[in-house]
Amino acid sequence: DTGVSQDPRHKITKRGQNVTFRCDPISEHNRLYWYRQTLGQGPEFLTYFQNEAQLEKSRLLSDRFSAERPKGSFSTLEIQRTEQGDSAMYLCASSPYRDYTDTQYFGPGTRLTVL
Amino acid sequence: AQSVTQPDIHITVSEGASLELRCNYSYGATPYLFWYVQSPGQGLQLLLKYFSGDTLVQGIKGFEAEFKRSQSSFNLRKPSVHWSDAAEYFCAVDLTGGGNKLTFGTGTQLKVEL
Numbered sequence: 001d002t003g004v005s006q007d008p009r010h011k012i013t014k015r016g017q018n019v020t021f022r023c024d025p026i027s028e029h030n031r032l033y034w035y036r037q038t039l040g041q042g043p044e045f046l047t048y049f050q051n052e053a054q055l056e057k058s059r060l061l062s063d064r065f066s067a068e069r070p071k072g073s074f075s076t077l078e079i080q081r082t083e084q085g086d087s088a089m090y091l092c093a094s095s096p097y098r099d100y101t102d103t104q105y106f107g108p109g110t111r112l113t114v115l
Numbered sequence: 116a117q118s119v120t121q122p123d124i125h126i127t128v129s130e131g132a133s134l135e136l137r138c139n140y141s142y143g144a145t146p147y148l149f150w151y152v153q154s155p156g157q158g159l160q161l162l163l164k165y166f167s168g169d170t171l172v173q174g175i176k177g178f179e180a181e182f183k184r185s186q187s188s189f190n191l192r193k194p195s196v197h198w199s200d201a202a203e204y205f206c207a208v209d210l211t212g213g214g215n216k217l218t219f220g221t222g223t224q225l226k227v228e229l
Contacts, residue, residue, distance in 0.1 A: 004158065033216065042119075042205050042219030043159070056215060091159070097214055101166055104217065106151075106158035 002026070004107035006092050012113045013082055020078045021110045025094030032075050033104060034067055035091040036060065043091050049075060050097070082114045119208050121220035128196050129228045136191040136223050138206030147209040148189040149217065150180055154202040162204075165189065176200070201227045 005024045013019050025032050030051050035043035046065070047057045051072035061067075064082075069075040079086055089111050093104040120139045128134050140146060147166050151159040163174025170182040180191045189206060203224050207217040 031214070035217075040221065042207070042221050043217070045216040045218070048216060058216075093159075095214060099214070101147075101164075102214060103161050103164065104214075106160070108156065108158045 004092055004094050004105055006090075006107040006110050008110055009108060010111045010113075012115065014115050015084060016081055018078065018080045019082055019112065020076055021090055021092075021112075023075045023077070023092030023094075023107060025074070025092070026096075026105055029094035029096050029105075030072070031095040031097040031104075032069055033093040033095070034075070034077055035093065037089040037091055037109070038087075046077075079112075082112075084114045087112055087114045119206055119218055119220040121204075121206055121223050123223045124221070125224045125226065127226040127228060130198050131195050134191075134193045134196045134200070134225070136204050136206075136225070138189045138191065138220060140187050140189065140206075140208050142187075142208065142210055145182075145184060147212060148180075148182060149207040149209070150174065150178070150189075150191045151205045151207060151219075152176075152202045153205065153222075159205065162191070196225075196227055198227045198229055201225055 007022045033048040034046040037043040047067050049069040064080045067077045089109040091109045093106045095102045095104045118141045149164045150162040153159050162178045163172045165172045165182050172180050203222045205222045206220040
């Protein structure tokens with residue numbers, strides 16, 4: 001069990017550029033979640049997948065955001081035409097989801113800075 | 116609105132002293148409740164969780180939490196704090212009851228004085 005990994009750990013970009021983050025969940029975890037955490041706040045839910053199906057998206061996930069989990073393993077989160085307000089820590093979590101009591105395990109996050 | 120409140124933004128305690136971090140939720144039914152800890156550069160780590168049953172829940176690292184339905188609270192406690200406990204603590208709820216998503220409070224930053 002190597003834990004949830006995220007890449008890159010830090011990303012600095014200029015406003016208007018596109019960025020993509022990757023999340024590798026714990027092996028055989030069928031649920032994968034994305035959260036966003038801004039300074040001084042708790043994480044906010046963005047979206048989650050069960051295997052390759054995206055089951056829910058938050059209203060926070062504007063049209064500029066897209067998430068995929070094509071083979072039910074790793075996931076990518078893309079932000080198009082980044083804005084300064086997108087600066088945040090993007091957290092990924094995974095869960096085996098055998099039932100509702102299963103824990104979400106979080107990765108270390110990708111810190112995005114939009115200049 | 117359904118929410119989670121952590122009224123203390125910062126708390127400072129001396130090493131060896133007891134600790135209580137407050138968490139209140141606003142929800143019509145009993146949600147599933149969690150406490151996570153976040154250290155710099157580390158991911159969120161689950162300390163403990165409550166779904167039903169015994170209202171006093173034991174977690175890792177010597178932490179415990181008590182669910183009080185009448186007060187809509189789920190406060191985190193530790194009898195003797197260690198310097199390594201300095202971190203940010205988040206209370207979270209699963210309002211859907213399906214393990215779909217967590218709603219977090221704004222966090223409490225704990226500082227431990229030696």
